[in-house]
Amino acid sequence: MNPLDKALLCVSIIRERKATDLVVFDVGALTSITDYFIIASGKSSRQVQAIAQHVQRRMKEEGFTRFGTEGERDGHWILLDYGDVVIHLFYEPVRDLYDLEGLWVDAPRVYTEKDVRKGAN
Secondary structure, three states: OOHHHHHHHHHHHHHOOOEEEEEEEEOOOOOOOEEEEEEEEOOOHHHHHHHHHHHHHHHHHOOOOOOOOOOOOOOOOOEEEOOOOEEOOOOOHHHHHOOHHHHOOOOOOEHHHHHHHHHOO
16 A cells, blocks of 8 residues: 555544544655654544544554554654654644644645545545
8 A cells, every 4th residue: 555545544544533633744755754644633632542542453453563652641642653654643732732734834735624524535
């Protein structure tokens, strides 16, 4: 599976747990760390933890290896590293504080929640 398809699979899995404000950035030309960053929010730290657990279970079922996890205990900012796709799950107020979208403003957005609302995905 190519990295973009993998990222879009992750988006689909994340949406199963009602995450909000999903954005996928193509960061491959800007960093050697990964090809895609996914950012999504939950309305509580518990929801963020539930989203992360769901993603881990479903990605394992799909045959993907997770290379690392950070922040799972507190649930304010959980990072899931799948190599060419890195997922950032935030409790909404924490996402505003760190403003990763502002940090990666030069990266093309290949998916946004607005696209879904318009029927693009």
